[in-house]
Amino acid sequence: MSGFPARFVDSRLRLARITRRALNHIFPDHWSFMLGEVALYSFVILVETGIFLAMFYKDSTVQVIYRGSYHALDGVKMSAAYRSMLHISFDVPAGLLIRQMHHWACDIFIGAIIAHQARIFFTGAYRKPRELNWIVGVTLLLLALANGYFGYSVGGDLLSGAGMRIGYAIMLSVPVIGPWLTFITFGGTVPVTATIPRFYALHIFVVPALISLLIGAHLWMIWWQLHTNYPGPKRTDKLIVGSRLWPSYTLKSLGLFFLLFAVVAMLGGLVQIDPVWVYGPYNPVAILPGAQPDWYLGWVEGAMRLFPGVNFRIGGYLVPELFWPGFFFPVMTFAVLYCWPFIEKLISLDFRPRNVLRWPYQQPFTTALGCAVAAMMVVLEFAGGDDVVALASHARLAAFRELLRVLVFVVPVLTGIVAYLVCVWWRRRRASDDAALRAGNEAVEELTLPQ
Ligand code: HEM
Incomplete structure (x- = not known):
């Protein structure tokens, strides 16, 4: 049965x-x-x-x-x-x-x-x-x-x-x-x-x-x-x-x-x-x-x-x-x-x-762009609660808002540049490892999907 x-x-x-x-x-x-x-x-x-x-x-x-x-x-x-x-x-x-x-x-x-x-x-x-x-x-x-x-x-x-x-x-x-x-x-x-x-x-x-x-x-x-x-x-x-x-x-x-x-x-x-x-x-x-x-x-x-x-x-x-x-x-x-x-x-x-x-370091431009946008969103989040942040940090709200108006452009640009440079440096460091990986891939390409 x-x-x-x-x-x-x-x-x-x-x-x-x-x-x-x-x-x-x-x-x-x-x-x-x-x-x-x-x-x-x-x-x-x-x-x-x-x-x-x-x-x-x-x-x-x-x-x-x-x-x-x-x-x-x-x-x-x-x-x-x-x-x-x-x-x-x-x-x-x-x-x-x-x-x-x-x-x-x-x-x-x-x-x-x-x-x-x-x-x-x-x-x-x-x-x-x-x-x-x-x-x-x-x-x-x-x-x-x-x-x-x-x-x-x-x-x-x-x-x-x-x-x-x-x-x-x-x-x-x-x-x-x-x-x-x-x-x-x-x-x-x-x-x-x-x-x-x-x-x-x-x-x-x-x-x-x-x-x-x-x-x-x-x-x-x-x-x-x-x-x-x-x-x-x-x-x-x-x-x-x-x-x-x-x-x-x-x-x-x-x-x-x-x-x-x-x-x-x-x-x-x-x-x-x-x-x-x-x-x-x-x-x-x-x-x-x-x-x-x-x-x-x-x-x-x-x-x-x-x-x-x-x-x-x-x-x-x-x-x-x-x-x-x-x-x-x-x-x-x-x-x-x-x-x-x-x-x-x-x-x-x-x-x-x-x-x-x-890997993110293999596409420096895309990674830099993504990091820049993420950084801009973080600054905008702070701006969305600027009154709360100003109150908590005893800052003047008007001055804090003016600062954020500058940071919303500066922080993404700097973040993007740093992310780009880190990716390029990382890519160079990993170049030899990647070559080894590619060699590994070629060796298994003929295999079929294991089921
Ligand atoms: C309700 C929202 C969403 C649910 C429940 C959902 C669920 C999933 C799941 C379970 C997978 C398979 C696991 C994985 O690859 O992480 C997947 C893959 C994928 N998702 Fe989503 N997802 C959502 C939103 C999104 C968004 C916002 C994007 C991009 C704009 C996206 C793009 C993709 C793509 C391209 C894949 C294939 C990725 C791969 O094979 O590597 N999804 N999603």
Whole structure:
């Protein structure tokens, strides 16, 4: 009888061969291939915790009087959305834990996507034939950022309301189509009752469904095209070295999932994040001292704080100062990201399929560019919280901001130059080792893929 159900199914569906081939699929062993999986598993945790929260959250701006366990806000008028956030935090069993896990999982999700993308960028994994997957990846990053924004906008607290107002102002600054864009997105002039239900539908249905679809497409392409490999013995553009899907890779990957879940649960239980009760309900004319967006939007906030207050007129249309740092800059950043594999192709004139990765030092220009952009983002993050930094360091805010306006250009240039020089020096040092590696590769090129 042993194996009867499997034989029964196989004699009808002929799945054994396909399954055997799938279980023998090779995955590289290098730790950096786990970054994509951290992103994947954080998304799973986001969905799980999000389903729990959806059972108690109310996407309504109807004004109510709070009568709950958080006495500091007893009798305060607020939206039903904000009241439900307080209810989840103080009255629903494990509600605060799950809310905090959801927020931590979001931060880890976006952090892992950025780290994963940096790995792809600095090792040249986006080269032919993986350009399409890079494009899907950039779209995933965009959707993840947008969903983070929608998520913290629906809280109905003072901080989320301020973020919503900033998003509204940025969209309104777009010449000609700004008012239409804001009407479609926010449902009127903020604050308006339509926005929270609209953002909520996007946050829990539309964007997660798109992310799930794109993750499916992303993983399907990886499976179909096979992984890349780091340079090393036996690795060629035709040969992949690593562990089989079953058992070693599956067990390793499951271990990673449980570890990540434990870390998120520990953070959710022990480290406070987004304490909405401290901020109070949304009030259109108020703002919190030291108000900050979540870190992954800090670069846009920083650009807005550093950009000088100049308004242009182009063809009779006013282009407000907010448009350049708040809209044009992020749009251009993503445009360059989308096009990067093709820009690099034009620079390097390398049109061949590449399955062996490059170490960062083997591509000094790309590495220098990536380091310069990362340095600029760090300065912009500081600028996004310049009031907090100035307060903590007893510096004058105006002087600190002027300094950052210089540093935002100087730091990336210096970082790029240093990164370039380090790569060139490293490449020279490794030249002899690389020659030995190439010799090793030639010796194994005739071997076929071990199954
Ligand atoms: C929700 C977000 C994402 C998830 C869940 C995800 C997941 C994964 C996983 C599990 C892998 C295989 C392991 C690895 O190579 O690290 C992978 C590979 C890959 N990802 Fe992503 N990824 C995401 C976002 C991105 C982004 C933002 C980019 C780039 C813009 C990107 C580009 C790629 C490429 C080109 C590969 C193939 C790399 C190779 O074979 O070396 N991904 N992704």
